[in-house]
Amino acid sequence: MDLLLPYDALVLLSFGGPESAEEVMPFLRRVTAGRGIPDDRLEAVAHHYHLMGGRSPINDQNRALLDALHAELRRRGIAVPLLWGNRNSEPFLVDTLREAHEHGMRRVLVLTTSAYASYSSCRQYREDIAEAVATLADEGRTIVADKIRQYATHPSFARTNARLVTDAVRAAGQPDDALLRVAFVTHSIPVGMDDTSGPGDGEGNLYWHQHDELSHVILDEAGITLDRNLTGSLVFCSRSGPPSQPWLEPDVNDYLEGIAKDGVTDVVVAPIGFISDHMEVRYDLDVEAAETAERLGLRMTRVPTVGVDPEFVSGLVDLTEERAAEAREEPVDHPAWPGEAMPSTCRPGCCPNLRVAKSAACGTD
Structure with a gap:
């Protein structure tokens, strides 16, 4: 039996990014659509x-991950087609x-290609899936x-990061x-987004908590x-938005200081x-x-991301088999x-969109 039945294909869904200078501004406008951010501010990011x-x-990197997933799927005798779609650049998910x-x-x-619980790292992907469908x-x-x-709480993700x-x-x-200090870095998000990350009946702050717990385990x-x-x-890192809006801190550069x-x-x-x-x-x-770090006289060693590490890729394929077994009601x-495993079907109120209500796939609300 094909271990990914009943699925006809596996789709890698990523954020996307420009592949030429001409694509940069159109890409940034898509990413920030509906937020009223003027082009002069986008130009600073475009730099x-x-x-x-x-x-x-x-x-x-997505192409490399597709190759690694393809190799691991074939190693296990799984012949399902492997597809790729992006949220903000070609190939677009709907296409x-x-x-x-x-x-x-x-x-x-x-x-x-996003591991944690929050609106921007989970529900926004689910909204894009719903819109494409x-x-x-x-x-x-x-x-x-x-x-x-x-998969922030999947053992393969933690083990790979700990080894690196x-x-x-x-x-x-x-x-x-x-x-010596170890700085565990993640993308900053608005405090309000973190406060509401996780299921609607949960305590919130799941985004921060998952990172904090993983960093302690790695140490x-x-x-x-x-x-x-x-x-x-x-x-x-990567704080954006108006200065009046609180985001998670400290910034990595302030920490180094x-x-x-x-x-x-x-x-x-x-x-x-x-x-x-x-x-x-x-x-x-x-x-x-x-x-x-150089200005401060700090010697900085940057850890690689999990990327196409075989242990991480094997864990991703384990998760596809897990979800297929759920679909077969096994x-x-x-x-x-x-920590605890996150569900493949999100619970009501999970990581809400605080700006506008939108339909989201793969959930119960």
Whole structure:
């Protein structure tokens, strides 16, 4: 039996990014549509892309992930087609699903390139799935899309990150624990978005909590492996929005300023909030944070993202098999470490859209 039945295809859904200088501003306008952000502010962000030749690294990384997923699926004897759609750049999700329908596919499984619970990292993807499915329905095309659960709490994600941080601490070459810190970096989000992250009947702040819990687990695992007493903090990057709106803090650069004043000489920067080295990593960390560290006299070691690490990719395929078994109504184990497994079908009120009510797929509301 094909382990991904009843699905006709597996769809990788990503944020997307420009592939040329001419695509940068249209891409940024799509990303910020409906927020009233003027072009002059977008131009400041566009500068980051132009420093990289006008090309975001994210699409090439998606291509690499597709290749890695394809290899792992074939290794397991799973012959399901593997498709790719983006939210904000070609190939757009609606076009991918339309083509899938034209080839006779009627039920697909979606794997997103975002691991955590929040509006921007989960529900917004679900809104885009719902919009694409509705657009096709208006064209007379019926297609069903399910998704795997968010995987920030899947053991493969934690184990891979812990191993990468352990290797980076070892490579940093600073034997004195008092002189070394580990900065666990993720994308900042508005405080209100974090307050409402997680199910509607939950306590909120699940986005922050998942990162915080993972960072502590990684410190413990690396410390045990290296026989060290490591210290670290959760910090944030890529803040946007008006200054009057509170976002999660501290910013990674402010954190570096603080530890330098405390006499720390070495910092290991671990981007656990991202699965690949896209713009927030390549610019915010490899350019801005690196410049800050150099100015402060800090030796900075940047940890790789999980990317196409075989253990991480194998875990993603485990999650596709898990979701397919759920769809077949078979008994399913939901391994989780640290924390609890998130459901593949989100509960009512989960990670709400605080600006406008929109339909979202793969949920019960």
